[in-house]
Amino acid sequence: MEELRTALTVGFAAIFTNNILLVYFLGMCPFTSVSREVKTAMGLGFAVIFVMTCTSLLNWVAYHYVLVPLELEFFRFIMFIIVIAAFVQFVEMVIERFSPVLYANLGIFLPLITVNCAILGVSLFMVIRDYSFIVTIAYGFGSGIGWLLAILAMAGIRQRMNTANVPEGLQGPGITLIIAGLMALAFIGFTGVLS
Amino acid sequence: MTNGEQAKTTGGIMVQGLWYNNPVFRQILGICSTLAVTNVVMNTLVMCVSLTLVLTFSALTVSALRKVTPHSIRMMVQTLIIAFYVIIVDVILKGYWPEMSENLGPYVGLIITNCIIMGRCEGFARSNPIWPSIVDGFSNGVGYSMLLLVIATSRELLGMGSILGYPMPYFSTIWDKWTIMVMPPGAFFALACTIWLCRSFKPREEAK
Numbered sequence: 001m002e003e004l005r006t007a008l009t010v011g012f013a014a015i016f017t018n019n020i021l022l023v024y025f026l027g028m029c030p031f032t033s034v035s036r037e038v039k040t041a042m043g044l045g046f047a048v049i050f051v052m053t054c055t056s057l058l059n060w061v062a063y064h065y066v067l068v069p070l071e072l073e074f075f076r077f078i079m080f081i082i083v084i085a086a087f088v089q090f091v092e093m094v095i096e097r098f099s100p101v102l103y104a105n106l107g108i109f110l111p112l113i114t115v116n117c118a119i120l121g122v123s124l125f126m127v128i129r130d131y132s133f134i135v136t137i138a139y140g141f142g143s144g145i146g147w148l149l150a151i152l153a154m155a156g157i158r159q160r161m162n163t164a165n166v167p168e169g170l171q172g173p174g175i176t177l178i179i180a181g182l183m184a185l186a187f188i189g190f191t192g193v194l195s
Numbered sequence: 196m197t198n199g200e201q202a203k204t205t206g207g208i209m210v211q212g213l214w215y216n217n218p219v220f221r222q223i224l225g226i227c228s229t230l231a232v233t234n235v236v237m238n239t240l241v242m243c244v245s246l247t248l249v250l251t252f253s254a255l256t257v258s259a260l261r262k263v264t265p266h267s268i269r270m271m272v273q274t275l276i277i278a279f280y281v282i283i284v285d286v287i288l289k290g291y292w293p294e295m296s297e298n299l300g301p302y303v304g305l306i307i308t309n310c311i312i313m314g315r316c317e318g319f320a321r322s323n324p325i326w327p328s329i330v331d332g333f334s335n336g337v338g339y340s341m342l343l344l345v346i347a348t349s350r351e352l353l354g355m356g357s358i359l360g361y362p363m364p365y366f367s368t369i370w371d372k373w374t375i376m377v378m379p380p381g382a383f384f385a386l387a388c389t390i391w392l393c394r395s396f397k398p399r400e401e402a403k
Binding site: 025026027028029081085116128168173174180181184 | 223228271275279285286289300305309392395
C-alpha cells in the first residue's frame with residue numbers, strides 16, 4: 001500500500017514537477033526537430049511512452065537480476081543501450097508484421113527512439129534513485145506522458161508561430177528554446193502541488 | 196610543402212568544428228547536456244573535459260577500425276566504442292571525485308547518446324584517416340566546450356553572483372540575484388540568447 005502511494009506520487013511528479021524534458025532536459029533533439037506538427041508529435045509521443053515504460057521495466061530486471069549479482073554495475077551503460085536497441089528492433093518487427101499501416105506512420109520515428117537520451121535517462125535515474133519495481137513502472141510511464149504533454153504543447157504553439165515575425169538569428173531553434181523556457185516556467189508553477 | 200598543406204587542412208578542419216559547423220549553435224546537437232550541466236561552472240568544466248576526451252578517442256578508434264567494420268553493423272560498433280570510453284570516464288570520476296560524479300548524476304552516462312559524438316563518428320571519422328579524425332573530434336569538443344563555458348559563466352554569475360564558487364565583487368553585493376538563471380528555465384533562455392548572438396555574427400563575416 002505504502003509502495004503504491006509512492007508509485008503514484010513518483011508518477012505524477014514525473015509528469016509535472018520533474019518533467020523529463022523541461023526540468024531534466026532529456027530528449028531535446030526530437031523535441032526541437034519533430035515539433036513542427038501536432039500529428040507527428042503525437043505519434044512520436046505515444047511511441048516514446050510505450051518504449052520508455054517497457055525498457056525501464058526490462059532494464060530494472062536486467063540490472064537487479066543480472067548485473068547486481070555478478071557485481072558488474074559499471075557495465076550498465078552497455079547493458080541498457082543493448083536492451084533498448086534490441087527492444088526497439090523487436091517492436092519494429094512486431095508492428096511491421098501485424099499492422100503495416102501503423103508501421104508506415106511510425107516507421108521513421110521508431111529507430112530514432114533508440115538514440116533518444118530520455119529513454120536511457122529514465123533507466124539511469126531509476127538506478128541512481130534506487131526505485132523498486134512498481135515505482136519504476138510508474139516513473140517510466142509518467143515520464144513518457146510528461147514528454148508527450150510537453151512536445152504536444154510545443155507543436156501546438158509552433159503551428160501558430162508560423163505567421164509570427166521572429167528576428168533573424170532567433171528563428172528556428174532559438175525561438176523554440178525561448179518557448180520551452182516559458183513552458184518550463186509554467187511547469188515550475190506545479191511545485192508545491194506534490195512534494 | 197606537404198607539411199604546410201597538412202597544417203592548412205588541419206587548421207581548416209579546426210575552424211569548421213570551432214565555428215562554421217559548431218555542434219551547439221549551428222547543428223543544434225547535444226543540447227541536452229548543454230542545458231543540464233551549465234548551472235555551475237565547475238560541473239561544466241568537468242563535463243566539457245569528459246566529452247572532449249570521449250569524442251576524440253571515439254573518433255580515433257572508429258577511424259582506426261573503419262576498414263574492418265562491416266557496413267551493416269557499424270552503428271552498433273560505434274555505440275559500443277563510445278560506451279567503452281564513457282565507462283572509463285565514469286569509473287575514473289567515481290573513484291577519484293565521487294562528489295562530482297554525484298553532481299553530474301546520469302549526465303556522464305548520457306554522453307553515450309549525445310548526438311555530437313555519434314554525429315562526428317558517422318559523419319567524419321567513418322570515412323577519414325586517423326589524424327584528421329582526431330583533429331575533427333577534438334575541435335568539435337572544444338567548440339562545444341567554448342559555448343558551454345560562456346553559458347555556464349553567465350548563468351552562475353547572474354544567478355548566484357559567483358564564478359567557480361568565488362563571489363564576484365559587484366554581483367555578490369549590489370546585484371539582485373536572478374535565481375531563475377540557475378533553475379531550468381534560465382538554461383533555456385541562456386542557450387536561446389547565446390544561439391541568437393552567435394548566429395547574428397554570421398552576415399558580417401560573410402560580407403568581409
